[in-house]
Amino acid sequence: MNRTLTLAAAALALFAAGTVSAHQGAKGVVKQRMDAMKDTSERMKSMRASIDRGKERNAESLAADAEQIAVHAAEISKMFPEGSTSEVSEAKPEIWQENAEFLDLADMMARRAARVAEMARVGTEDATLQAAFAELGESCKSCHTKFRMKKQ
Numbered sequence: 001m002n003r004t005l006t007l008a009a010a011a012l013a014l015f016a017a018g019t020v021s022a023h024q025g026a027k028g029v030v031k032q033r034m035d036a037m038k039d040t041s042e043r044m045k046s047m048r049a050s051i052d053r054g055k056e057r058n059a060e061s062l063a064a065d066a067e068q069i070a071v072h073a074a075e076i077s078k079m080f081p082e083g084s085t086s087e088v089s090e091a092k093p094e095i096w097q098e099n100a101e102f103l104d105l106a107d108m109m110a111r112r113a114a115r116v117a118e119m120a121r122v123g124t125e126d127a128t129l130q131a132a133f134a135e136l137g138e139s140c141k142s143c144h145t146k147f148r149m150k151k152q
C-alpha cells in the first residue's frame, strides 16, 4: 500500500472507532482519564444509593468510594498534560489556557471527597452528609461546565 492509502485507511479506522464509543477510540492518557472519570461517576452513583439508605448505609464502602474519588482528583493534574486532546477527547483548550483555575477545581473535588469520607467514617448525621455529598457533585459540574465539551 502506498503512503496515502495507508493514511486513509488509518483515518477510516479512527473514524469507525470514534463512532462506536469514545472509550474504544481513546488511547494513552486520554483513555486513562476517561476510565478514571467513569470510575468516579460509578462510585458517585453507589454513594448516592448508600446515602439514601440513611442509617442503613454502609459507612465503610461509602468512605472507601469517597477516598478513591479523592485519589482520582489528585491525579487530574497528571492526567491532562498540555495539549493532550484527540478526536474523541472532550477536553477543552481552556484547560491549558486557564490551567490554574482548572487545577483549583480538581483540588476542590479532592477536598470535598475527603470530607465526605471523613464524615462517613465518623458517622456524621444524614443532613450534613447529604450536603457534603451535594457539594462534591457541584465540583464535578463546575469543572465540566467550563472545561469539558459534550460530544454527541
Ligand code: HEC
Residues within 6 Å of the ligand: 022, 023, 030, 033, 034, 035, 037, 038, 040, 041, 044, 069, 076, 088, 089, 090, 091, 092, 102, 103, 105, 106, 109, 136, 137, 139, 140, 141, 143, 144, 147, 148
Ligand atoms: C477539574 C475538572 C474536573 C472535575 C473536578 C471533574 N471532571 Fe469529569 N471530566 C473533566 C474533563 C476535562 C473531561 C473530559 C476528558 C476527556 O474526554 O479527555 C471529563 C469527563 C468526565 C466523564 C466522561 C468520561 C468518558 O467516558 O469519556 C465523566 C463520566 C466524568 N467526567 C465524571 C465526573 C464526576 C462524577 C466528577 C465529580 C465527582 C468529575 N467528573 C469531576 C473534568 C473534570
